[in-house]
Amino acid sequence: MTDHPRSSSFHIKTTEHPGWVESHATIVGAAGAAEFLQARERLPGGMEATVLGVDLFGTAAEIAGMEEAVRLAGIAGPVTSVLSTAPCGGGVQFAAATGVKPAPIVLRDRVAGYLIEDSGASHCFLGGLKPGDPGASREHQAEEVFAAIEEALALAGLNFGHVVRTWFYNDKILDWYPVFNRVRTGFFQRHAVRRMPASTGIGAPNPAGTALVAKAAAVRFGDGEIRVCRSPLQCDAFAYGSAFSRAIEVSDSRSRTLYVSGTASIEPGGRSAHNGDPSGQIALTMDVVRAILDEAGMRLEDATRAVAYFRDPAHIPLWERFCPPGLPSVSLGCYVCRDDLLFEIELDVSSGR
Helix, strand or coil: CEEECCCCCEEEEEEEECCEEEEEEEEECCCCHHHHHHHHHHCCCHHHCEEEEEEEEECHHHHHHHHHHHHHCCCCCCEEEEECCCCCCCEEEEEEEECCCCEEEEECCEEEEEEEECCCEEEEEEEEECCCCCCCCHHHHHHHHHHHHHHHHHHCCCCHHHEEEEEEEECCHHHHHHHHHHHHHHHHHHCCCCCCCEEEEEECCCCCCCCEEEEEEEEEECCCEEEEECCCCCCCHHHHCCCCECEEEEECCCEEEEEEEEEECECCCCCECCCCCHHHHHHHHHHHHHHHHHHHCCCHHHEEEEEEEECCHHHHHHHCCCCCCCCCEEEEECECCCCCCCEEEEEEEEEEC
16 A cells, blocks of 8 residues: 655545556545546546546535536546535545556446456445435335445446445434344345445435435455454444444455444443543544454554544544544544444555555
8 A cells, every 4th residue: 555645635545456556535625626636636647547436525515516526527437425414624535546447337327336357356336326216215215225236236247245345324314223224134134145344324414315325345356355354342233233344354466455344432242432422432433443453464554545423523623632643534524323422433444465
């Protein structure tokens, strides 16, 4: 993994794969077309790199401006727009590929993602997946999103058993998280999914007004390894009804990538810890993250991207005391999946072999 110098507004981190380079750009704060173009020009391969997907975080006005900036920057990949519950700076993250020609995955007349095939694996990146009818029941909308992921994977010659990472941004998550978990668990059972992907399930609305919007990453290896990693300081998530793995490691001949699920202040028995204490919750969460990385032999300094979620955006300044220098992260006001959890973080970490 290569850490490129940060400009005044963004980080770029890169990971080597057999025959191609995966890049991740993080722009702190709302970005216009000029910032997108500047970040793209700094990618390996510059403007020749294919943007695999863009994530936008911010208020409705900020998102509207950034969606227009994506269009003006000529980015054709899927866009996942996530609304903050309060103004908090937000930001942009996008992934890109250089040295390979990704094949677009077109689902219902739009590019839903890309497929990359190298000498050792097939890699699929999906984003911006949402139901068609925001007026349908939340259960139906969740079922539709899982079906859309499966349909897009099938277009790439893959299935849900190849998924290593999912992201679900659920509007009003506290009102229906048990319903969502039931839909997810039922889908996994029907499709015989035995390896639970790493995942984030967070409470945030989206500009389309749907119950949720989702992303996914999948890998099928001919020459590589996918490994479920435990969290030494926590129990398995499915011990309390959530079907995801704490972390997933994906290794090929050139690199190792660790996808760390959305992680919060949850003690080994599965209960929330440090209730009402945002600093205590942030501190424990970061201890949990470091324990996951230590067990995997990875370093926080090698994170390629991270998102920090805050129940109360007023707590974001506290994060500055805990955030490692140079961490490529954006912050978002949202609801964590329990009403007593104030903070959650997700991150991806990559290193060379």
